[in-house]
Amino acid sequence: MSNSVRSGTEKSSHLFLTLIVLVLSTAFIVDAAYAGSWLSIKGDGNHDRRNKTAMKFLQDPEDALSQLPPDTAGNQVDWVKAIEEGYIQPRSNLYDHTEVRMMDLDIIMPETSTMNYVMFPHQQHTAWLDCKNCHPVFFEAEVGVSPVNMGAILEGEFCGRCHGAVSFPLTECNRCHSIIKGTFTGQFGAQYPEGANPEDYAYVPE
Amino acid sequence: MFQNKASRWIIVSLTLVFSLLLAGLPSVANAEYGDVILNKYSDANDMAPVIYPHWFHRIRFQCKVCHSELGFKMKAGGNDVTMADIVDGQFCGMCHNGEIAWTTENCELCHSGKPGLKSGIIGTHKTLGPGIW
Numbered sequence: 001m002s003n004s005v006r007s008g009t010e011k012s013s014h015l016f017l018t019l020i021v022l023v024l025s026t027a028f029i030v031d032a033a034y035a036g037s038w039l040s041i042k043g044d045g046n047h048d049r050r051n052k053t054a055m056k057f058l059q060d061p062e063d064a065l066s067q068l069p070p071d072t073a074g075n076q077v078d079w080v081k082a083i084e085e086g087y088i089q090p091r092s093n094l095y096d097h098t099e100v101r102m103m104d105l106d107i108i109m110p111e112t113s114t115m116n117y118v119m120f121p122h123q124q125h126t127a128w129l130d131c132k133n134c135h136p137v138f139f140e141a142e143v144g145v146s147p148v149n150m151g152a153i154l155e156g157e158f159c160g161r162c163h164g165a166v167s168f169p170l171t172e173c174n175r176c177h178s179i180i181k182g183t184f185t186g187q188f189g190a191q192y193p194e195g196a197n198p199e200d201y202a203y204v205p206e
Numbered sequence: 207m208f209q210n211k212a213s214r215w216i217i218v219s220l221t222l223v224f225s226l227l228l229a230g231l232p233s234v235a236n237a238e239y240g241d242v243i244l245n246k247y248s249d250a251n252d253m254a255p256v257i258y259p260h261w262f263h264r265i266r267f268q269c270k271v272c273h274s275e276l277g278f279k280m281k282a283g284g285n286d287v288t289m290a291d292i293v294d295g296q297f298c299g300m301c302h303n304g305e306i307a308w309t310t311e312n313c314e315l316c317h318s319g320k321p322g323l324k325s326g327i328i329g330t331h332k333t334l335g336p337g338i339w
Contacts, residue, residue, distance in 0.1 A: 038238065046237040046319055046328065048254055053314035061238045061261055068265075074239045075261050090268045094306070098275050128264075130274035137280075161280065165327050166240040166260050166269075 038062040074168045102126040106191040117179035141203035143189040237328040245325045255319035282327045
């Protein structure tokens, strides 16, 4: 009895894996075919073509996005590169009294089953976001406290709040799972530089 | 359930067909990745739904400007935006005031959606939005 139950789950997990592999590989093929093509607002299915003013004055994504460093997913723009290489300089604040906070601290997350470890870089995120966009709403500012896992991410929680909505989508496994197992010998969690005082990196609610 | 090889292969090929369909479907998805439809009150008041483009704004502003400094909640439908508030200088009106961007008189530029669109974020050729695969 218990034996047949077990082999049943094994089979269905086998099928589930096949399904995932197939979906992803087809996604990659379709992806290649769609890279570098943006829908015009005239034919995107959402904008109303009868709205003459909008059709005349709104910008087509392609006009702007084709000028930026290319990517294969999401907006098909590598937004990190676009900032780092000076293609765009998005404003960080409207008011003088707003404190603009940036931080360089990598977090290595090891609960990845058979996948490579995840590296979360604060630097590239705080070039866009403030601490309070993530802490404590999506993550506690303390490693290992929030129950981050891939299932929840795919449901749109944690990293999946932004990735899959506005930032590069979740099909790009290796961009997050970027630390190859076996090449990393340090400590998991926050990668403070030699001699740094973690207190200097603490999250202050404002 | 999958006793023999033949039925296993049928399942595998069905999976292939479905995954092709799945992978292909989002490619006909609408709008640009990250566009948000705001239609809590528009249709109900005979106005076209609003389409807010993330791609356009993030070229000019970091996320923190809207989602921290100006206080937009990072949740589609999470902000209770009305036209009176906007004209009063809140939400979109914090910028669309004739100083940072053009004024609220340009109704058609924001109210540019087809009637009947559902509120929420739009995906792209890969995902249809968070949690929607």
